Amino acid sequence: MRLLVLNGPNLQLLGLREPEIYGRKTLSDLESEITEYCKRREIEVDCYQSNHEGDLVDRIGAAYGVYDGIILNPAAYTHTSIAIADAVKGVSIPTVEVHLSDVDSREEFRKISFVRPNCIKTISGKGFAGYLEAVDVLAAYQ
Numbered sequence: 001m002r003l004l005v006l007n008g009p010n011l012q013l014l015g016l017r018e019p020e021i022y023g024r025k026t027l028s029d030l031e032s033e034i035t036e037y038c039k040r041r042e043i044e045v046d047c048y049q050s051n052h053e054g055d056l057v058d059r060i061g062a063a064y065g066v067y068d069g070i071i072l073n074p075a076a077y078t079h080t081s082i083a084i085a086d087a088v089k090g091v092s093i094p095t096v097e098v099h100l101s102d103v104d105s106r107e108e109f110r111k112i113s114f115v116r117p118n119c120i121k122t123i124s125g126k127g128f129a130g131y132l133e134a135v136d137v138l139a140a141y142q
């Protein structure tokens, strides 16, 4: 089984960015935790972060036939991007939407998610643990 973890804009700033919301650990910490968790389960995983909507669309499109599941935190593009939502629907790869923070208990605009209807599950407000839960969800879904 091979998974793709995609993190969207500003998540390269983890550790520095609003630590009271996103915590003090870095993106590199997150990717190491996911990689280690997958390794123990004999799951192959690739992690990628981009600040660019089209880049994320390209990565999702290129995932077809390569990955069995996608863990996607589109960050701010969650609330704006029909292109990312269409890409997820287009490739039909089981995808779990993950947010570090509880997007439903923050500003009104964060309650809107264009990708959500195209994902098998949404996990939000669980910090790094949400990504590990997403690995388990995708492993169980195969």
Ligand code: DQA
Pocket: 009, 010, 011, 073, 074, 075, 076, 077, 078, 098, 099, 100, 101, 102, 103, 110
């Ligand atoms: C986020 C929540 C989004 O609303 C925000 O724009 C982010 C991160 C999260 O992981 O909690 O950049 O996706």
